[in-house]
Amino acid sequence: MLELTAGLPPMMLLNPMMRRHAKALLAVVTALLVVTAILETHESYVNKLKDEFYKEHMTGPQAVINSACVLPRYEPYDPSIMHFIKSWPKIDCGSPQPPLTYVDDKGYLHINKTAVPKLKYPWEKLGCYHYEIIRLKNDDDRIKLGPGKVFFDPERLPHEFSVVRCLEEPRKKLIYETGYAQIKEMPKSLSNKSEAAARNGRVNALIFVFDSMSRLNFIRQLPKTSKFIQERVKGFVMEGLTKVGDNTYPNMLSLLSGFSASRYRNEKALRPFWGNASAPRGYFDDLPALWKNFSQNDYVTMFSEDFPKFTAFNYNAHGFKVPPTDYYMRPFWLAMENQKHRLSKDFRCYGNVPKYKFLLNYVKDFVCKMQKEGHAFFSLTFLTHLSHDHINSIKIIDDELLLFFESLEVLNVFRNSVVIIMGDHGNRFDPIRGTVIASSVQKSDLGELAQESTFGSTLEEAELLMTDSHLVEPLVDEDEVSLFVELELLLPSPRQIGGSLRGASSPQLGGNAS
Structure with a gap:
């Protein structure tokens, strides 16, 4: 028997059951070897990218912005990334419903008589x-x-x-639905205080955040808007502004509170994901946010975002129990997402209106009211829907954004305000991330500060923001977020909220604006 089996392969010596187990084991081992090889190949590729990056961009005098830090210099139209820059389909809401109503500049709702003949119903x-x-x-x-x-x-x-709806009677069939957002009248006490603050020379602060937008992609995709900011109103480009976390939450947390999400995990104000007595799990009401600093200095405050599912403080959380600012647009967006009659073929529309127009019109109306009535104000506007997923998708509204910022110029916003236009981080999903340049700029944000030179001596503190257009201090420096601190310097009596001011050991929380 030994002589008959001596020349057979080891597998043949096993019974059928054992052979099946052996084959399964062999398949698992083979799969593990393949995965290991892939991981090693990927690691090798990443290391190669790093080597190329440092060799090409981090050596030599051309890479030095100033003595504080060495940062690479890139061209927005570098040949290595140009094949990723493509055209993008324009928004086409189609005709899911005629534009049956409109609101005039005095807040009156009208029937659009020119649209009535287009109805299918009497x-x-x-x-x-x-x-x-x-x-x-x-x-x-x-x-x-x-x-x-x-x-x-x-x-x-x-x-x-x-919400406005038109129904066919008597069947109550919905044939038209849209929404309107207006700037409400503020309480008299707030109006009086903010007017007094403006008369005393308080400087307005406006922050516009483009989700997933790097500085280079801003130049590429929004050339008209970029040119306006840099040349028309002489904006300062913060070339070294960098992110401190992967997604929106840690970066906006640092910007708005001076806290680092990882470092201050045990602070009372930063336990919304873990819960505490005064702020149940998932709520951010105790967050020492920047708008509280301005509210305590008699400013009117506004916060608006355009993508209710993925907002900075509602994604995987519950936002705020009490509206965090005097003007807060989130309820409007929730209602629009719940519309029953948004039959546009383009997901970028509500009915026959592009979504971005609701946001820009609301912000413009807010700023117009504040400027004309003479209020000191703070606003934070977050545009996510058209910039988050793809690097090219935002380019379709360059003309509209230019008109928007030109309207702010007409309102003299750039003469009595600090206007910050920025990204929360670079793109995180587009295929361009596989390039050497994109792997670096994904960590860099858009940062532009626009103002005209007519502030005069009332803005000596604000000049700290302008001393070097190449802002290279990291966004977080130990306990302190530099941009947060510099915004606080616009205020006459900054509070020690968050970890922003040197020597501040714990938050001294103020009340919510309501």
Whole structure:
């Protein structure tokens, strides 16, 4: 028997059951070897990228911005990335519904008589109603609509946020739906204080954040807007502004509070994901946010974002129990996402209106009211929907953004305000990330500070922001976020909120704006 089996392969010596197990084991070992090889290849590729990066960009005098730090210099149209720069389809809302209503500049709702003939139903059989959008108490994720009220053309919309619907009677078939966001009247006490602050020379602060936008991609995709900021209003480019975390939350946390998400995990104000007595799990009401500093110095405050599912403080959390600023647009966006009649073929639209227009119109209306009535104000605007996923998608609104910033110029915003245009981080999803340049600029944010030179002596502190257009101090320096500190310097009496001021050991929290 031994002589008969001596020349057979080891597998043949096993019974059928053992052979099956042996084959399975062999398959697992082979798969592990393949995965290991892939990981080693990827690691080798990453190391090669790093070597090329340092060799090409981190040596020699051309790489030195100043003595504090050595940063690479890139061209926005470097040949190595140009094949990633492509055209992008323009927004086409189509005609899911005629533009049946509009609101004039005095807040009156009208029937658009030119659209009536386009209806498939007799006008006499239609009933149109407006509904107040109501934020539920202590809830940042849910809204409800108030009772529908028949409107007569024209009629003043009485609410900050409204939904308008037209139904075919008597079947109550929905044929038209849209939303309107207005700038509500503020309490008299806030109005008086903010007017006094403006008369005393307080400087307004406006921050515009483009999600996933690096400085180079801003130049490539929004050339008209970029040229306006740098040449028309003489904006300063912060070439060394860098991110401190992978996604929006840690970067905006540092910008708005002076805290590092990882370092201050045990602070009372930064436990929304872990929960504490005064701020139940997932809420950020105790966050010592920058808008509180301005609110305590008698500013009117505003916070608006355009993508309710993925906002800075609601993604994997619950946002704020109490509205964090005097003007807060989130309830409007939640209502628009819940629309039953948004039948546009383009996901970038609500009905027949592009989503970005709701955001830009609201911000423009807010700034216009603040400037014309003479209020000191702080605003934070976050544009995510058109810039987050793809590097090329934002280019389709370059003309509209140019018109928007030109409208701010007409309102003299750049003469009595610090305007910061920035990204929270570079792109995280587009294929361009595989290039040497993109792997570096993904860590760098867009940072431009726009102002005209007419501030005069009332803005001596603000000059700290302008001393070197090559801002190379990292966003977080130990306990301190430099941009957060410099914004605080615009205030006459900065509070020790967060970890921002030197020597501040713990937050001294102020109340929420309401």
